Amino acid sequence: MSPLLASVGAETETAFTMPSINYYAIAPILILFGAAVVSVLVEAFVPQRGRRPVQLVIVVGSIVAALAVTIDLRGTRLVTGEGAIAVDGPTLLMWGALLVIGLLGALLMAERSIDPLGDAFAPRASALPGSEDEQEFTRRGFLQTEVWPFLLFALTGMLVFVASNDLLVMFVALEVMSLPLYLLAGMARRRRLLSQEAALKYFLLGAFSSAFFLYGAAMLYGFSGSVSLVAISDTLSAKTGEGSLVAIGIALLMVGLLFKVAAVPFHQWTPDVYQGAPTPVTGFMAATVKIAAFGALLRVLYVSLGGLRWDWEPMLWIIAALTMLVGSVVAITQTDIKRMLAYSSIAQAGFILVGVVAASPQGLASALFYLVAYAFTTIGTFAVITMVRDASGEATHLSKWAGLGKKSPVVAAVFSLFMLSLAGIPLTSGFVGKFGVFAAAIDSGNTWLVIVGVVASVIAAFFYVRVIVLMYFSDPTPDTASVVIPSAFTTIALTASAVMTIALGVFPQWLLDIITQAGVFIR
Amino acid sequence: MNFPWLTTLMVVPLVGSIVVALLPKGRDLLAKQVALVVSLATLVITVLMATQFQGDSAEPFQFVESHPWIPAFGISYSVGVDGIALVLVALAATLVPVVVLAGWHDVDESSRGSVKGYFALILVLETLMIGVFSALDVFLFYVFFEVMLIPVYFMIGRFGGIQRSYAAVKFLLYSLVGGLFMLASLIGLYVVSAQMTGTGTFDFVSLAGLDIDPDVQKLLFLGFFFAFAVKAPLWPFHTWLPDAAAESKPGTSVLLIGVLDKVGTFGMIRYCLPIFPAASDFYAPVVIGMALVGIFYGAFVALSQNDMKRLFAYSSMSHFGFITLGIFVFTSQGQTGSVVYMVAHGLSTAALFLTAGFLMDRYRGSSLISDYEGVNKAAPVLAGFFLVAALSSLALPGLVSFVGEFLVLLGSFERYVWVGALATVGIVITAAYVLRLYQRSMTGPLKPELEGMGDLRGREVTALVPIALLTIVLGVFPAPLLNVINPAVDRVMTSVGATDPAPTVQSAGLSTEGADQ
Amino acid sequence: MNPSSYVVLSALLFSIGAIGVLVRRNAIVVFMSVELMLNAANLAFVSFARMNGNLDGQVVAFFVMVVAAAEVVVGLAIIVTIFRTRRSASIDEPNLLKY
């Protein structure tokens, strides 16, 4: 019997009974949410000049606080909010990851000493590109501070998304996570047209996909009479018939989630959005949305549809294979580095899917490890991109990276490290991740998927290596970009991600231990 | 043996390379000196270690160290050497100082990449080479196997010739293809071990202990073998080698072909055979076929090369054919021969590439045979070393390469008469292309352009002498090699369950007692 | 009448919405089609709630309405900005990002 029904149905006879909620268990969500609301108020009442520092304090403070609570919660394993929220090992792990990455993302967004005009965001997103009042804003040094509440809301949404234990909460979380991101995508200070186009596409397609998700949820509800994942899985195992209803439900639900993880054929938004969005935002969402979306996907598949794995596995096999191949192949001929990394992120999603379809504890663990490793590497990668600039802003065209290794060896070295990690060379986090998912896949008998993965990795290696070739093996040209020395914000983010990339590659055991302790999803 | 010999061997060059890399810009000379000292120190340590090695010990591996690394996957940092690994480690440790000394000025005027970078990379590479040969954990081996690509990739790509980046990328991707397929089988192996013993492991000894279902073996073998065949390189997976060799600095080529590629053949005898005995037996005919083709293919192609470096590359391919052949005929003569041949080939390759490099330094860095004639007149010492190198690569009796080649041929002949006989014919073509090279470049009237080209200088001679000495001394007195290799090979033979065919006529008992029993 | 026919109706609405997204150029209209899809889902929820005899579906419908409202806000904001820059609300106009 669904908890919601309990509450609503109760109204008819006796007094309204409060749903029992373990507030401490969901404290991280509450902290972030509260912080988000506060920062909205700050936008409203704190004068323009003072906003930025206040916002930064709020953002960093709240994230750190949430992180502290999350760490304190370790080992917790419960379902609260009348079964709406599941706080278990994987949830906490992903919360931790999301918060840390979110913090790094916040640092990237806070960077303002790279671009002579200020930070990465348009002073007034509503202003016409190139219009005199925009220039006015720029001259008066206005800074876009609405990004901070957006960031916090998005993070809140992600936290809920990975913890949500029924489809309704999941849907709401999905929207809370996505809507701010749509807006953030459109706020680039330079190349406004691209940025707005990215926002539009992201928004329309995102809304489109969440409609699919919702309709799928409706179908499953229709089948099982509940939106709770556990209830659904129970009904699925209990009652047969109405196969098509379940099939459509699962399928549409998948569409919504696979869209977020950018799996082929629901991936096409990714390159455009990654390229158009302000680079810090791209980094932030490339890293976090992957985690959140895969978290939800894993929960749905393992908790709710575990019984039906034989039904959805074949479909996911094909999608995983397609995702790996298409991502890798198309990336080869890209000339814009952000776009190339977008395709690379598609390919990476494919690799993670290989772990997901293993549908085993190892599969879950390997996918989680891969997500964390990938998130750190990705945010670092985009951090570097923000620093490589020429007169017109970020120099994202690959030709401008030629000979960068000669001009600024350190940054080039760090970027090469990230590339090697994404290519899955041993002693980097990417390799351990790949190793994990392949191991899980072979263990559950999907050897051929691993073969496809191997082929894809080879193809992918080519374009990762190509960047290194450009930076080191070719001589600098007149229009080779130069690296701007960033402030502490970016430096910290960059260092952290580089350190993690190596640490997880050389000594992955500690994270593996944490993941092992995290165990599986609670039902 | 409590002293962590092997770890020390790996740490010393690594530290050295860090030091070199951290030196201030412009202190190139200092960088070179540090590199030389470090590599020599490593050599000394290696020699000390080798003296501690007991050839007749009951332990399969010596100087073993083992510490858990990633217990979650049953991965441990465990190293140790048997005779085979020992000689290859020694080879690496010997060649690095030689290369450093020989390459003293190779990168002085390189537009990209700093001078110190080159030498730092060489030292890193030394660490990895020693690691890959002494790893006792298959995963650890794989890690070294793959990571090794990176420094070489940079050495080719940053310090190479015109086509360098094409060559470098081709090298890297080709090796990655092999490596990733190996990764797949590696994981498969892990999973299989998990299913058989409950807990998955990568420990070589316990993996060799399992007897895996033959059909599974046949699958897993392919992944490993493919990687090794690319590395070695075996026909038809060889085309990356000529490009890489032609584009890279002589020193790079020496380390690449002289040592790195040995990882391929080393992997076959160390991993393919003991872990997949049934599969090795099953695929032996195919492999032997590839080896035979390689022997002749490489020799024939080398016969009409006009670029010395490419010629050496193809000749190496032919030699790798011999080595592989010796491994897969499953006779102690063949396999010991292969290991000796690996060492010999390392030495002769080094001699050839370095001498050629010195020659090229003297004439616009051209590696075209047609650009040289009658060098003997202008630079007799250089020509002399060139001849020694050439002779050792055609396996002249009395040189170490002869010991290797003859044993390989003998071993093959024992098992498959016609294979052995056919392979033996290869020595004629080898002689043909080697002497053709010497005749074209060194003899005849001196080319006018080459007038007044200087002979080898002290540094260059110093670099070449040790190689030449080793080639001759080990040829006359190979016991130091054989004493350590024989026991290791016997273990391999037992692990594949193969025994040498007995002579058809039982001889008077003379000379049937091998020194290794 | 049989509530399952409402489910069929919702399916129709959903499909119409989806097709609308595919065929219409005007961003506003496309957006409306998405809203139509959401409401189709609502209809499905409600009618399933009726069929399953519990109220969850109806509760969901309320939540969805709220979310949809929020979506409208964001969506219109973005569309309007685009419109102001490009003087057109066609979603085929912004086509700089491709390949």
Added chain:
Amino acid sequence: MTELMPAEGVFSLIWLLIALPLAGAAVLLVGGRRTNAWGPLLGVLTVSASAVLGIVMLLQMMQNSPEQRTFDQTLFSWVFVGGFQADMAFQLDQLSMVFVLLITIVGALIHVYSLGYMSHDRDKRKFFGYLNLFVAAMLILVLANNYLLLYVGWEGVGLASYLLIGFWQHKPSAAAAAKKAFVINRIGDVGMSLAIMLMFVTFGTVSFQGVFGVADQASEGTLNAIGLLLLLAACGKSAQFPLQAWLLDAMEGPTPVSALIHAATMVTAGVYLIARSNAIFDVATVAATTVVVVGVVTVFIGAIIGSAKDDIKKSLAGSTMSQIGYMIAAAGLGPIGYVFAIFHLLTHGVFKAGLFLGAGSVMHGMNDNVDMRRYGALRKVMIVTYVTFAAGWLSIMGIPPFSGFFSKDEIIHAAFEQSVLTGVLLIIGAGVTGFYMTRMFIMTFLGKARWEDDVHPHESPKVMTVPLVLLAIGSLFLGMALLYWGNIETWLEPVVGYEAGESPISTTASIALSLLAVGLGVLVAYLMYQRRAVPIEAPHGSWLTRAARNELYGNEVNDVLVVQPTYYTSRWLVWFDNKGVDGFVNGSAAFVGGLSGRMRRYQTGFARSYALSMVGGAVLVVLALVLVRAS
């Protein structure tokens, strides 16, 4: 039969025989120009020292009874793997003893001669280094106690010969000749390697004692195979048909080299090999017969070539080929022939060395011109050379009492014992020998002077003539000495075995016949070259002459059969490697690239097309699930 004696007393120095010249070579080659002053002398000394040591050993060996004349010295075990064992060990017995003496004594003489001959060469220390290297390698060859070590010497002499043929490397012809010699010898080495392998596979050992001890137990087929493979090796080293082509080009080397390596010692290694392996050939009848055939064929090839060449050295080379043909044929005869093969080898070693050095002396006086048509009437100007050359001439023709007479006639007689045909053929061969040697002698020393204008022939210095004289004395007396005083049969019998068979014709008859044949040859030569003036331009000549001048088209045959096909294959493979193998590699890369280029076109940038593909995907997913569930 023979027992192995431990190498004690003087015999503990067997290794020193080799070490001395080897050390000399090392010093001279490593020392470089520093040794220019004293280097050549050192070279002479080391070899002479070995010669003295060898003589001492000979005297010592004579003390022992014939069964106790095999001394074995094992230094250390060399190559040992599993059942395979080859030691760095030497065996000095009667057979190797005579070779040691031949090599060291003739070698020493030629070293001395070279002091004069090479006096003007700026690289002469290198020359002596190579010569020392050769002597050392040759000693290893004859002293080894197992086939693998023998192989080392075998290849070592090949290397030395390579270096010495190509000594004047600035002459492309010399370099080419050197390469040719090495490569053709390499073909012989294939035979050698395979023979050794087959021995190991059959007997489980490659040491002489081990193999010969059980040779008769192996199947005859195997033994024939081994025998033929050894013959192939011998053909390479001894320039026998069909691997004879290299010897004439080898004359590019300095004349002392031709004398020592390509007449006296190295080229006879094949004979040594066969005689040494007598235990195998005794049983392997097919192989033995083939040996005889090869020998006889080569007798004629060499003789015919020798008769047509105007180049004195090439003519002598032809004769060497032919004389070795005699030895090989004799060795093929089995126990009745081994002894005389070695006997002829020794006498030939001496008189042919003398002839070559004589030719060298002539060239020395004629500004290194080798064309006999520009010689003539040299007897007046270089009297010593004339006399000594005459001694060699008479000896090789087998005129009593010169050395060649005894050795060659023993062979012919033994040949009759095996088959009349062989005997007859060999006698005819002797006739041809008479012809070409007389032709050479007349064209060089008799008749009118046909010198070029600027040459002023003169006798060579003492340092060159003294060896000539000594060798001439050798060619006069060595035959008698070995046969009557040294009675060679009994000396060698314990090693190679000896049994006199009964011959269809009497000794006197065979002697008479061969002398008759020789006489005919001499007469023809006299008529052709003494009565008629020798034209300076070679006449067109009969087809046979032309063929002989072209070395019976041996090179052309090799070219068509071997060289051209090899290079054709090579070039084709290069093409295949670039277009085929590498083409595939690059092609697959290009394919992926093209695929990528086409696929990115689907990323049109239109949001609605993205939506479309999403819907399509959704439909597919739905269908997939429905199907799976249905199934």
